[in-house]
Amino acid sequence: EAQVTQNPRYLITVTGKKLTVTCSQNMNHEYMSWYRQDPGLGLRQIYYSMNVEVTDKGDVPEGYKVSRKEKRNFPLILESPSPNQTSLYFCASSLWTGVDQPQHFGDGTRLSIL
Amino acid sequence: AQSVAQPEDQVNVAEGNPLTVKCTYSVSGNPYLFWYVQYPNRGLQFLLKYITGDNLVKGSYGFEAEFNKSQTSFHLKKPSALVSDSALYFCAVRGYNTDKLIFGTGTRLQVFP
Numbered sequence: 001e002a003q004v005t006q007n008p009r010y011l012i013t014v015t016g017k018k019l020t021v022t023c024s025q026n027m028n029h030e031y032m033s034w035y036r037q038d039p040g041l042g043l044r045q046i047y048y049s050m051n052v053e054v055t056d057k058g059d060v061p062e063g064y065k066v067s068r069k070e071k072r073n074f075p076l077i078l079e080s081p082s083p084n085q086t087s088l089y090f091c092a093s094s095l096w097t098g099v100d101q102p103q104h105f106g107d108g109t110r111l112s113i114l
Numbered sequence: 115a116q117s118v119a120q121p122e123d124q125v126n127v128a129e130g131n132p133l134t135v136k137c138t139y140s141v142s143g144n145p146y147l148f149w150y151v152q153y154p155n156r157g158l159q160f161l162l163k164y165i166t167g168d169n170l171v172k173g174s175y176g177f178e179a180e181f182n183k184s185q186t187s188f189h190l191k192k193p194s195a196l197v198s199d200s201a202l203y204f205c206a207v208r209g210y211n212t213d214k215l216i217f218g219t220g221t222r223l224q225v226f227p
Contacts (some may be wrong), residue, residue: 004157031213041206042219043158050213058214092156100146100165103215105157 002027004108006091013081014114015112021076021109023091030096032074033058034066036087043090049074050096081113116141118207119220127195128226134206135190135221137205141173145207148215149179152202164188195225208213 013019024030033048035058036045044047045058049068063085065077078085088110092103117140127133139145144164150158162173169181179190190203206220 006161019176034214035217040219043217045214048213092157100163102148102160102163105150105159107155 002104004091004093004104004106006089006109008046008109009107010110012112012114015082019078019081019111020079021089021091021111023074023076023106024072025074025093025104026072027093027104028071029093029104030071031101031103032068032091032093033062034076035090035092036060037090037101037108038087039073046076046089071102078111080109086111086113090103116207116209116214116216118205118216118218119206120221122221123219124222124224126224126226127167127178129197130194133192133195133199133223133225134151135144135203135205135223137188137190137218139186139188139207141209142209143209145181145188145209147176148206148208149173149188149190150204150206150217150221151175152204153203158204161190195223197225197227199223200225 007022022093030051034046035043037043044060049055091106094101094103121181148163149161152158162171164171164181172178202220204220208215
């Protein structure tokens with residue numbers, strides 16, 4: 001089954017404790033992206049990657065890191081999480097054969113930073 | 115700069131009635147427009163897209179959307195709402211020659227029996 005898998009689905013942690021949210025897709029997609037969803041703000045892009053070893057900042061990259069060492073994986077790293085990073089996070093992927101490709105989303109990771 | 119607006123936070127409709135969820139956009143050049151739906155505890159699912167051609171686009175689950183260039187709108191519609199259509203709906207736009215997809219703030223659709 002074609003899917004985008006995120007782990008963990010839920011995490012409660014404390015300020016300053018490094019964490020990684022993993023994202024993996026099995027569709028051989030070139031393009032992958034991370035979003036955060038906050039009430040009243042919709043989805044905002046954090047980082048995206050157009051292929052292996054190519055990453056770019058989205059609209060809200062501060063406090064986050066990403067890497068794309070393999071095509072299927074695109075982990076999101078919070079080196080020193082803070083309470084304002086409490087949010088619902090989504091990983092997405094799509095073919096990069098044109099701007100008309102819809103994105104496939106994971107089921108989300110709800111992070112609470114205390 | 116690209117932007118998309120969903121002017122209604124919530125839309126309430128009775129089952130069997132037609133529904134409309136509104137979306138307006140601002141983009142340089144021709145827009146690529148998308149609708150996604152989000153059910154509780156799930157990621158967004160693609161519903162339909164407008165790239166070019168016919169202004170009326172048909173998508174999944176009986177939804178359709180009408181592209182109106184003069185009004186820069188892309189409203190989502192369904193002739194007869196179901197209770198199971200209750201969800202959060204997002205409009206998104208991507209401008210020509212850009213790799214960024216901009217999402218609206220979402221509209222919660224509530225269909226009452």
